Amino acid sequence: xxxxxxxxxxxxxxxxRGQTHPNLxxxxxxxxxxxxxxxxxxxxxxxxxxxxxxxxxxAGQDHFELRLDTRLGRWTLEERDVGR
Amino acid sequence: xxxxxxxxxxxxxFASVEQQAQPPLRGRxxxxxxxxxxxxxITAFSREAKRYGFHAGTPVWEALKRCPDxxxxxxxxxxxxxxxxxxxxxxxxxxxxxxxxxIDEVFMDVTQEAGRHGGAIAMAHEIQRRFGEALGPCIxxxxxxxxxxxxxxxxxxxxxxxxxxxxxxxxxxxxxxxxPVGDVCGIGPRIEKRLNQLGxxxxxxxxxxxxxxxxxxxGVYGLFLRSIGCGRDPTxxxxxxxxxxxxxxxxxxSLPPELRDMPLALLVLRDLCEQVAxxxxxxxxxxxxxxxxxxxxxxxxxxxxxITLAVPSDDGDVIYQACEAILAVIPSRPKEVSNVxxxxxxxxxxxxxxxxxxxxxxxxxxLNGAVDRIRxxxxxxxxxxxxxxxxxxxxxxxxxxxxETWEF
Numbered sequence: 001x002x003x004x005x006x007x008x009x010x011x012x013x014x015x016x017r018g019q020t021h022p023n024l025x026x027x028x029x030x031x032x033x034x035x036x037x038x039x040x041x042x043x044x045x046x047x048x049x050x051x052x053x054x055x056x057x058x059a060g061q062d063h064f065e066l067r068l069d070t071r072l073g074r075w076t077l078e079e080r081d082v083g084r
Numbered sequence: 085x086x087x088x089x090x091x092x093x094x095x096x097x098f099a100s101v102e103q104q105a106q107p108p109l110r111g112r113x114x115x116x117x118x119x120x121x122x123x124x125x126i127t128a129f130s131r132e133a134k135r136y137g138f139h140a141g142t143p144v145w146e147a148l149k150r151c152p153d154x155x156x157x158x159x160x161x162x163x164x165x166x167x168x169x170x171x172x173x174x175x176x177x178x179x180x181x182x183x184x185x186x187i188d189e190v191f192m193d194v195t196q197e198a199g200r201h202g203g204a205i206a207m208a209h210e211i212q213r214r215f216g217e218a219l220g221p222c223i224x225x226x227x228x229x230x231x232x233x234x235x236x237x238x239x240x241x242x243x244x245x246x247x248x249x250x251x252x253x254x255x256x257x258x259x260x261x262x263x264p265v266g267d268v269c270g271i272g273p274r275i276e277k278r279l280n281q282l283g284x285x286x287x288x289x290x291x292x293x294x295x296x297x298x299x300x301x302x303g304v305y306g307l308f309l310r311s312i313g314c315g316r317d318p319t320x321x322x323x324x325x326x327x328x329x330x331x332x333x334x335x336x337x338s339l340p341p342e343l344r345d346m347p348l349a350l351l352v353l354r355d356l357c358e359q360v361a362x363x364x365x366x367x368x369x370x371x372x373x374x375x376x377x378x379x380x381x382x383x384x385x386x387x388x389x390x391i392t393l394a395v396p397s398d399d400g401d402v403i404y405q406a407c408e409a410i411l412a413v414i415p416s417r418p419k420e421v422s423n424v425x426x427x428x429x430x431x432x433x434x435x436x437x438x439x440x441x442x443x444x445x446x447x448x449x450x451l452n453g454a455v456d457r458i459r460x461x462x463x464x465x466x467x468x469x470x471x472x473x474x475x476x477x478x479x480x481x482x483x484x485x486x487x488e489t490w491e492f
Contacts, residue, residue, distance in 0.1 A: 002106075041220060042166075045162045049462070056105035
């Protein structure tokens with residue numbers, strides 16, 4: 001069962017030419033760095049004028065859902081699912 | 085040159101997208117649902133779950149009884165729409181003759197283009213490979229290739245999942261002989277039953293029946309049936325660039341038990357009217373015919389009527405008042421309803437109408453415009469009718485449609 005978190009975090013991303021969304025490489029949460037090993041799916045959600053990009057990623061055995069507020073450039077860690 | 089039509093069907097689409105997004109779900113039987121309660125239904129099953137013989141629409145309680153390990157996953161419509169947009173971008177590189185049939189099904193006419201890609205089969209495999217790279221390994225597709233839409237869809241079914249099926253001319257008689265009429269897209273259960281009563285069970289039977297008999301029984305539709313039975317497919321491909329204007333705009337909602345009392349159901353209906361009106365304004369249409377219906381009790385009959393407005397409208401209040409007028413004339417008004425529905429038809433483009441004459445109507449137009457702008461800017465829940473706070477939010481729609489305002 002995924003654990004709901006909802007905490008603002010710092011993220012390390014790369015903006016590549018011609019890509020519609022930045023590549024998430026790593027993020028830090030609770031004083032620990034998580035290197036993204038795989039981006040499973042990225043999709044957009046709109047709320048009014050604001051577009052959010054939702055990243056479903058894996059870091060090692062753990063899986064995370066992160067949200068990027070594209071208007072404010074803010075990252076939030078939404079969910080964590082500890083690997084089994 | 086005979087036409088080359090490709091039917092592309094995503095395999096266990098919603099479930100595959102969820103498995104792609106959430107690796108712990110991979111390899112497990114999952115069911116995608118709006119609200120994971122026993123009374124809900126499951127809209128999509130993963131291929132692991134399909135081994136239990138499930139089909140979309142199975143109630144949660146029944147699915148859990150047959151497969152206790154089934155994992156219920158709430159649906160994410162935005163994920164599916166985004167994934168569809170991505171694979172359509174890829175398909176547009178192959179041909180502009182592309183018909184978006186639903187959120188997970190596409191027809192392509194590749195008669196002119198297949199040669200450039202080494203033939204239709206090579207092209208189909210190339211599409212599968214590119215989907216794998218762009219969407220992820222869990223999201224697979226099956227392609228059927230034939231000279232028409234109906235047969236491309238039919239042959240693809242036999243090669244699911246992740247396959248490519250081709251119907252060669254020499255294989256057509258055998259396919260007609262072994263395909264039950266009900267397997268064909270466009271022949272629903274009622275038509276199938278009527279055909280069976282006439283002794284028609286397979287497509288070959290259909291082709292052997294005199295055209296006059298089919299015409300007498302089914303009217304113009306009989307000509308379609310006869311063509312399919314003879315292995316000819318008259319269905320034209322409608323490219324996404326030529327999508328016809330909407331005939332109606334509507335919403336319906338199945339109600340959870342706590343909202344089935346008529347006064348609460350009417351609040352939901354009012355909300356639906358607002359949604360319908362908002363969509364009409366976004367599309368730029370006003371409508372003249374309001375159709376309203378409900379299902380009495382939990383399994384009762386569906387009652388519906390329609391009314392024609394004196395002046396076409398895109399106002400939620402006007403649509404709701406029309407619904408109230410309809411409900412007033414339906415003879416048996418039950419205390420409990422399990423489903424409410426409203427749709428507006430007889431649509432006219434608003435720009436074709438003369439400007440409104442009275443200040444009160446102009447004021448309503450301005451008010452609706454202001455509400456739309458607030459919702460566009462701050463989200464659909466930013467401004468709501470007070471009465472909508474009296475009912476708790478309903479589960480989001482998980483269905484397989486694409487928003488009509490979607491721009492290619």
